[in-house]
Amino acid sequence: MSALLELDGVVKRFPVRDALGRRAGAVHAVDGVSLSVAQGETLAIVGESGCGKSTLGRLMMNLITPDAGSVRFAGEDLVRLSPAAMRARRRDMQLIFQDPFASLDPRMTVEQAVAEPLRLHRIVPRGEERARVADLLSRVGLRPELARRWPHEFSGGQRQRIAIARALASQPRLIVGDEPVSALDVSVQAQVVNLLSDLIRDLGLTFVLISHDLGVVRHVADRVAVMYLGRIVEQGPAEEVLTAPKHPYTRALLAAVPGHGVKAPPIEGDVPSPIAPPPGCRFHTRCPFAEAQCRIIQPELTGAPHAVACLLDGRLPPVRPRPERLAGGERLRRLQSFFRAPAPPTGAQP
């Protein structure tokens, strides 16, 4: 598989100013990230608030310009593209946000919102717009009759479907979803996760999922990259990273997920400030295994396909899975199988 998206040594800092407007340091939001996403692959970027995952997502889309490094899409360095060439490129990449209330213009009907990218990128002739919007709406599980309605008439889950339809309109190759299901209730979240999985498979989309929810990640990702304070600390095949994590931070993260995960020493305290990240390994201030060298040497991400940035790699105790308290067994699986089939119409006899 060839890489559709390749980041090399990407750095992004945001200046911080004091009360008088003088430069007082910088937030090291993304600090030397290299990764690649293969055509048709789903890569999840996980981490806690402030780790830089959302900034990384915006860098991937070239919505913000990196201070250093390159972002290559289909072999082309986006940072060096002219504004006109970049605008043309935009149709190939779309972003879905967490909050479907904020991402849809309240003054546009559903039809106008979904048709806008069609028109902008001249996807279909004017006369075919309406039919294409109807196609897109049914594709995301909405009745085409809803096209004349306004965003406020829809629930959060329906709005996220509209946002997905709008993202699909330009026929993109890459979709970046920044916490796309985090604001939804669990039953609605399941509907949207199922929809995204279907679309990724059916349309052969390349998908970057930015999420703090390891359950969702485990469900959809082929590969996982774990970020901490602006750097990738571990990346590899999803199954391996999530069941046999190597980095102490990944272990602690998985141990902290309620209900399932791995057994690992918990970590204390809060994430240090990204304005003055700790020297050496950025996790050493909270790492239960840290040694003297960890405070001085910044570890590189090494190994393939499962890579880790830890000086103690290979010397840490093996992780054990926790008993799955949420696992319900065969009876529950049979009950749930009825939900996967289309529900009978109200009033029908079983």
Add this chain to the structure above:
Amino acid sequence: MTPALEVVGLTLDFRQDGRALRVLDGVSFRVDAGRTLAIVGESGCGKSVASLAVMGLLPENATVGGAIRLAGRELTSLSREERRMLRGAEMAMIFQEPMTSLNPAFTAGEQVAEALRLHQGLDRAAAFAEAIRMLDRVRIPDAARRARQYPHQLSGGMRQRVMIAMALACRPKLLIADEPTTALDVTVQAQILALLDEMKRETGTAVILVTHDLGVVADHADEVAVMYAGRIAEQAAAATLFARPEHPYTAGLLGAAPGEGERGERLASIEGTVPDLRAPPRGCRFAPRCPFVISGCIAEPPPLAEVAPGHLSACWRAPLDTVLGQAA
């Protein structure tokens, strides 16, 4: 033993534009000292208003019916002033966003001390000293210094620790935690939930944990009540509920939570949306979305009935083994 809290047949109506909207419809539960009852459900199921009703924190346009007994004492007949004096002393609540519950103009220590002065009659100096001790007990490092800091100088996890210290300062009989960790990162969430468990063991307070997160329930609750559209759908010991749910909604909810099962397998999807409480279904409120629905479900609401010792389900088709038997 008298339960720390017993709620029987709780109803709640909001008057709105001359009409009454029934948001809780006969909710009953109990929680014993030193135990955690989780109330789970999705947005709008009534789990948060149920806890506000118990606390007596509802707005003027709310009418509460049924009984709420704290250690055997009926609360619904008390005056507003009597209810106010109970809050902070015998019952306390912590919320999702500690920043909105803390007063930005007072230091962390002053806010913990206020409860102690008001309810335990300590003088200013003694209350502040006790506040520092409480902040230390909720594992705030360097508590004496932190006690003199304002909320905006503390991290989200630290603020929630201050809230817990405030809530438990007077050793209440009941602590209600409404989505206490939803705004926090997962590693901080783990710390806060572990702290709540530890404080519960130490003080013997009864805890009601209101949450949408089934993983949190599995790890931290003794008993679980699942709510749907203003009613309790199912209630059981946590381990039983996860292993053998007896309400279709619970089974669907468990299947909808990603992270279980095979990667890429479709999640159980509860089709449709929650009913509009202005016009709820006449029978079982889950009937329009239930794959096991029969005509009886639409005609009449099912009572919350025991299907096994200590295991209650409001479903005409429970126990669900019979449904599976027919389907096989």
